[in-house]
Amino acid sequence: MNSFLIQIPFFPEQASNFAVEMDLFYLFLFALTGFFTVLIGVAAVYFLIKYRRRSQGEVPQQIEGHLTLEITWTVVPFVISMFIFAWGAKLYYQMYTDPTDALEIFVTGKQWMWRAQHPDGQREINELHVPLGRRVKLTMTSEDVIHSYYVPAFRTKTDVVPGRYTTTWFTPTKVGTYHLFCAEYCGTQHSGMIGSVVVLDYPDYQAWLRGVPRDKSPAEAGQQFFTSLACNNCHLEGNTGRGPSLQNLFGTEVRLADGSTVKADETYLRQSILNPGAKIVGGYANDMPTFQGLVTEEQVAMIIQYIKSIGPRPAGATTAPKPAAATPSPVAPVAPVAPAAPAAKPAAKPASASPATQQGEQPKQNR
Amino acid sequence: MASEELNRAEGRKNYLTNGTTVKSWLLTLDHKRIGLLYLFAITFFFFIGGIYASLIRLELVTPAGDLLTPEMYNRVFTMHGVTMIFFFLIPSIPAVLGNFCIPLMLGAKDVAFPRLNLMSWYVFMIGASLMLFTMLSGGIDTGWTFYPPYSSIYSNSQVTIAGVSIFVTGFSSILTGLNFMVTIHTMRAPGLTWFRLPLFIWAHYATSLIMVLGTPVIAITVLALAFERTLQIGIFDPKLGGDPILFQHMFWFYSHPAVYIMILPSMGVISELIATMTRKRIFGYNFVAFSSLAIAVFGFLVWGHHMFTTSQSMYTGLIFSLISYAVAIPSAIKTFNWTATIYKGSVAFDTPMIYALAFLGLFTVGGMTGLFLAALGLDVHLQDTYFVVAHFHYVMVGSAVIGFLGGLHYWWPKITGRKYSEALGRVSAIIIFVGFNLTFFPQFILGQLGMPRRYHAYVPEFQVLHVLSSAGASILAIGFIMPAFYLLYSLKYGEKAGANPWMAAGLEWQTPSPPPTENFTYQPVVTHEPYEFEQVPEIKQAREAELLRA
Numbered sequence: 001m002n003s004f005l006i007q008i009p010f011f012p013e014q015a016s017n018f019a020v021e022m023d024l025f026y027l028f029l030f031a032l033t034g035f036f037t038v039l040i041g042v043a044a045v046y047f048l049i050k051y052r053r054r055s056q057g058e059v060p061q062q063i064e065g066h067l068t069l070e071i072t073w074t075v076v077p078f079v080i081s082m083f084i085f086a087w088g089a090k091l092y093y094q095m096y097t098d099p100t101d102a103l104e105i106f107v108t109g110k111q112w113m114w115r116a117q118h119p120d121g122q123r124e125i126n127e128l129h130v131p132l133g134r135r136v137k138l139t140m141t142s143e144d145v146i147h148s149y150y151v152p153a154f155r156t157k158t159d160v161v162p163g164r165y166t167t168t169w170f171t172p173t174k175v176g177t178y179h180l181f182c183a184e185y186c187g188t189q190h191s192g193m194i195g196s197v198v199v200l201d202y203p204d205y206q207a208w209l210r211g212v213p214r215d216k217s218p219a220e221a222g223q224q225f226f227t228s229l230a231c232n233n234c235h236l237e238g239n240t241g242r243g244p245s246l247q248n249l250f251g252t253e254v255r256l257a258d259g260s261t262v263k264a265d266e267t268y269l270r271q272s273i274l275n276p277g278a279k280i281v282g283g284y285a286n287d288m289p290t291f292q293g294l295v296t297e298e299q300v301a302m303i304i305q306y307i308k309s310i311g312p313r314p315a316g317a318t319t320a321p322k323p324a325a326a327t328p329s330p331v332a333p334v335a336p337v338a339p340a341a342p343a344a345k346p347a348a349k350p351a352s353a354s355p356a357t358q359q360g361e362q363p364k365q366n367r
Numbered sequence: 368m369a370s371e372e373l374n375r376a377e378g379r380k381n382y383l384t385n386g387t388t389v390k391s392w393l394l395t396l397d398h399k400r401i402g403l404l405y406l407f408a409i410t411f412f413f414f415i416g417g418i419y420a421s422l423i424r425l426e427l428v429t430p431a432g433d434l435l436t437p438e439m440y441n442r443v444f445t446m447h448g449v450t451m452i453f454f455f456l457i458p459s460i461p462a463v464l465g466n467f468c469i470p471l472m473l474g475a476k477d478v479a480f481p482r483l484n485l486m487s488w489y490v491f492m493i494g495a496s497l498m499l500f501t502m503l504s505g506g507i508d509t510g511w512t513f514y515p516p517y518s519s520i521y522s523n524s525q526v527t528i529a530g531v532s533i534f535v536t537g538f539s540s541i542l543t544g545l546n547f548m549v550t551i552h553t554m555r556a557p558g559l560t561w562f563r564l565p566l567f568i569w570a571h572y573a574t575s576l577i578m579v580l581g582t583p584v585i586a587i588t589v590l591a592l593a594f595e596r597t598l599q600i601g602i603f604d605p606k607l608g609g610d611p612i613l614f615q616h617m618f619w620f621y622s623h624p625a626v627y628i629m630i631l632p633s634m635g636v637i638s639e640l641i642a643t644m645t646r647k648r649i650f651g652y653n654f655v656a657f658s659s660l661a662i663a664v665f666g667f668l669v670w671g672h673h674m675f676t677t678s679q680s681m682y683t684g685l686i687f688s689l690i691s692y693a694v695a696i697p698s699a700i701k702t703f704n705w706t707a708t709i710y711k712g713s714v715a716f717d718t719p720m721i722y723a724l725a726f727l728g729l730f731t732v733g734g735m736t737g738l739f740l741a742a743l744g745l746d747v748h749l750q751d752t753y754f755v756v757a758h759f760h761y762v763m764v765g766s767a768v769i770g771f772l773g774g775l776h777y778w779w780p781k782i783t784g785r786k787y788s789e790a791l792g793r794v795s796a797i798i799i800f801v802g803f804n805l806t807f808f809p810q811f812i813l814g815q816l817g818m819p820r821r822y823h824a825y826v827p828e829f830q831v832l833h834v835l836s837s838a839g840a841s842i843l844a845i846g847f848i849m850p851a852f853y854l855l856y857s858l859k860y861g862e863k864a865g866a867n868p869w870m871a872a873g874l875e876w877q878t879p880s881p882p883p884t885e886n887f888t889y890q891p892v893v894t895h896e897p898y899e900f901e902q903v904p905e906i907k908q909a910r911e912a913e914l915l916r917a
Contacts, residue, residue, distance in 0.1 A: 033735035057910025065651035081692040091744020152817025163605025166678035191822035
């Protein structure tokens, strides 16, 4: 029986940047609440024994209350709970702050499987291969009902909601294979919507990238859809078409017809494809048809990847051009810590114009 | 004075013998009989819910889903939740013990609107019948939370009928809450000022407030869901232009306060039990009374803490987390005050006290683990795992059900006029306490290790803890079945209880057991605070008897 119980660990594996602090926080709360529970328990048991009824007719001295005590046990728990709040909020803030230079992977939940699209065109189902020490950002949506992407070893969980993008990020810190669970009840095979997240060190990850049959990269595939869905008929380069140009659009602020601005991120692009009338760009008519029902979530993700690939280069790359960024990737970032130059990725090569052209075109876009 | 009146009343008919036909029960306007009608209904649903729970625990003994099919399992856990929450926990203490005790404690003949009270029961039974029909036609598989678009579009089960059932049942809750509030405002005996009210009444007042203000929201929510499901009106499903997160906001706007509908009355019961069993006025009466109201008010402002992982804005998360800690404080105040009440008391260990102590222990654990879940970052890991399951069972079973059983054991002699076996009562309370902890404590560890809830099959490394939990559940089941037997047995063979077997100070103990239909044969006048044990004639008599013997 003893060895039987020893098999029960206290924490899941610590395999992400969040895990260590989260476990420390858990231990702190465990100690704190344990202390107060024992305190109340010991006091209660002591009183129960000491003041047990000794004769049927006794009536103890009555005590009205004690104001100082009341204030103490109101203020002390309040102060402690504010400390807990602050620590929890700090962790939450870290999780909510979008990472820079992350490896961006699109994830689609569907009854009852997880699909992932890597930037280089690898696609996998119910598995996710990620490199050790690299920040990874997942942009997720669902084809049907609400799911939730939960990796206990990473201590991250984010609901995957139809009709919108949700994101999560982590930096894997330990090589291994970890559980991936769907944590939001999603129907009959909910408990079968599981898989694994595989953290590989750099050489293994490169080998994996090479070994997996590679489809067209999402951006390439997205470009094809862009043509086959006839998007390119209106979204001409240089704002000469019926729709605004999508060159150098991604990540910039777009001025809308109603005078407000919106950031051209994944969520905005997705909405503009599925519900084009929601946010009309200033100077254009509301005459784009909806593509709701004509494209799957995965195709939307690919089109967005394409738009991203023809977008401006990330600021980090232009302000600090590192030599590593220019060298071809296989030799470059051996260090597991997230490399600062995402341009090193062999990712977005398809339709992207040369950096120089992009820079040159930027002012035109900002008009 | 009162005791002479008591003697005169003993010979008369009591509320149980005053009319014995079925009609006299089904058309009764007596709050005590209506309380019993509710007792029959909710006990039935408690055992139905218990059967579903047993099936869940049996399935989870092995990692593979080998006992039930996935469809079956999903229906079983959903029906367990729906039955226990809407048809047992929410009506349990208010509709049974509240109905029975509130007029007695106020020195009133009945509630303010006796006909409305009977109507509440019929509305409840209509809702309950619809739910029984849902069960018999296969049940629903959406989880008790009914999240769309699964519930509105994808689920292949009787969601619409179940929704209508909950819609109807809600009105019973609203009417009962309304009735209680008016009763407490207008029917108090002469001299019974607000600060002379037993804390049971304060707790029920706060509960009624939530029932009246919160329940309409769940009614709107399930109605909207039914519209989307039957008429394809896009409210929640993104494919129809709706927003699935909107449903979660609406659902939890009621369902979080509903947690307080379940726990507040239980806290009221515990205050009565501890006062009587220690012969002490509740330490810090005002703080305990107002903390009930504070819980009722703050309880409406914390619903978003169920949604920290839904990608709601970070600032929304921050605000809901902050207010969630604020609502924890009144619960802490109550716990400290109950413990302080025992200090320098005269503690008896009768069955109700064992339940009260079990409540104190389990509620402390349930409340403390709430601090883990209200912490934003940590909740991301623990949300939707067995940690949450364990936490809310500690609050809903460990506290609300234990409070109900404690109250039932405490007022049983008043309700039936008979005493049950003290030995069996204490043993079953201890069995429940042990079985409960064995069932649900391992689930905290399961959740922390990452076991998601609502899983029909699971990865093998979780099996040890699941087996422990199922073993505990079998002990717990014995603890729950025992009272059914010895309480029924006491109806016929139990010792006569007399008016005041616990030597309690409340007004309800100053009338015979069982009370006459009109509750009191005289007009009670209140001249002192609720827990004045010096004034209890039975205690005086006991003291005189002891002096004589000495």
